[in-house]
Amino acid sequence: xxxxxxxxxxxxxxxxxxxxxxxxxGPGIGExxxxxxxxxxxxxxxxxxxxxxxxxxxxxxxxETTGLYALVIAILLIFVAPGxxxxxxxxxxxx
Amino acid sequence: xTQDSKQTQTNTSPDRHFAATDRLLLAGMxxxxxxxxALKALFVPAAEGIEISGAYIFLTVKLPLxxxxxITETQVNSWLVMVTILFFCLWLTxxxxxxxxxxxxxxxxxxxxxxxxxxxxxxxxYFKNFSPFIGAVLALSAFSSLITLVGLYPPTSDINxxxxxxxxxxxxxxxxxxxxxxxxxxxxxxxPVAFLTPLNVISExxxxxxxxxxxxxxxxSGTVISxxxxxxxxxxxxxxxxxxxGFLGEFPFFRIGLPAVLSIYxxxxxxxxxxxxxxxxxxxxxxxxxxxxxxKKKQAKKNKKKLKAALSTERFQ
Numbered sequence: 001x002x003x004x005x006x007x008x009x010x011x012x013x014x015x016x017x018x019x020x021x022x023x024x025x026g027p028g029i030g031e032x033x034x035x036x037x038x039x040x041x042x043x044x045x046x047x048x049x050x051x052x053x054x055x056x057x058x059x060x061x062x063x064e065t066t067g068l069y070a071l072v073i074a075i076l077l078i079f080v081a082p083g084x085x086x087x088x089x090x091x092x093x094x095x
Numbered sequence: 096x097t098q099d100s101k102q103t104q105t106n107t108s109p110d111r112h113f114a115a116t117d118r119l120l121l122a123g124m125x126x127x128x129x130x131x132x133a134l135k136a137l138f139v140p141a142a143e144g145i146e147i148s149g150a151y152i153f154l155t156v157k158l159p160l161x162x163x164x165x166i167t168e169t170q171v172n173s174w175l176v177m178v179t180i181l182f183f184c185l186w187l188t189x190x191x192x193x194x195x196x197x198x199x200x201x202x203x204x205x206x207x208x209x210x211x212x213x214x215x216x217x218x219x220x221y222f223k224n225f226s227p228f229i230g231a232v233l234a235l236s237a238f239s240s241l242i243t244l245v246g247l248y249p250p251t252s253d254i255n256x257x258x259x260x261x262x263x264x265x266x267x268x269x270x271x272x273x274x275x276x277x278x279x280x281x282x283x284x285x286x287p288v289a290f291l292t293p294l295n296v297i298s299e300x301x302x303x304x305x306x307x308x309x310x311x312x313x314x315x316s317g318t319v320i321s322x323x324x325x326x327x328x329x330x331x332x333x334x335x336x337x338x339x340x341g342f343l344g345e346f347p348f349f350r351i352g353l354p355a356v357l358s359i360y361x362x363x364x365x366x367x368x369x370x371x372x373x374x375x376x377x378x379x380x381x382x383x384x385x386x387x388x389x390x391k392k393k394q395a396k397k398n399k400k401k402l403k404a405a406l407s408t409e410r411f412q
Contacts, residue, residue: 061372065305068312075319079147 002093009085017077023070030063113190120189123182127175131247134171139248147322150253169253176238176250206230217375218382225378232260233374240314240366244358251369252314254307261303261310264377268302271385275393279386306376313369317361325354 038056042049139151150167158164187203207226210233214226239251250256273280284295328349336348 057368058372058375061309061368062376064313065309068309068316071316072308072312075315 010082013077013082017074020070020074024067027064027067031060034059120182120186124179127178128245131175168248169250173250180234217378229374233370236370236373237367243362254311257310258307261307265303268380268384275386275389310369310373317365
């Protein structure tokens, strides 16, 4: 039984980590849009290339934040959560 | 003859001193990195396969009141980075001349000018004294991330470091928001509509959290992906070249060179970009939170009062 419980914990942590990374879609679309618009702007006004590139990189970095939150949660679920949860299980079982 | 020899002596000895100091400063730049590598080679256990661990704890100091105080790889490497930056700056500014000057001086001048213009552009004239701070943030952040290039643990991939910087920036933002008095600061939470106050409070605290997580997450994701990539390339070599006899079958051929391409993006580009973004966001938040117009009005009122008071005292006299 104990093996099954630990297996469920590990499996669910991995599933949760994988599901969390669905958030990667959002920043991907957002950054793609930002870069596309920046390319358009540079095409229209090649002389403003420097300012547009800096602003675009800034915007991309800010848009990336949500994806990074997901990444942090996924890393926590893979590397930190299993140990904690197994400890809790052991404590409740009294072993 | 004696005069000549004296002249040559006076000419050469300062040069020799200069060169010696130069070498000392260069040694001060490189030695911390070597010390870091030596510490890593001596104490930190080597990772095997896919293993992503946090900072290694060198030793735990027991303090009477504060409890256990672990000294981690992060702290040691941050201090090493700071020493390196200090000696780098000293080396750049060694032997400054008002006219002409060496290449080194031009680089130093270029750095200072760029930082100044960046701060002036993004923060305005009121904050022009901020450029040393912004330069320090940029240098510390960039060097902390770039330290991965020599194989050391980057301090910025530890949440504690970036969270510390973000909290410092949060205090700066709050200080400049309070420039018009605490009442004005509290009133700014009720804008534009009063019932948005809880949301405004949350967004106030979300600023440092997002700054810390952004920097830390970017650097950490680079490390994680490099480790996964190295493991994947090893697996690929075993799959494709595993049939080779003896040593050739075990040697991970695909791990030569290919990870370096990723390293250019994740270590060089991402590290510098994140440093720039952290500094940029610091500037924007600090300058954006500062109520410039209200502050100017307040200063003008104060000046008027002072003038009036001065005038009245003059009349009485």
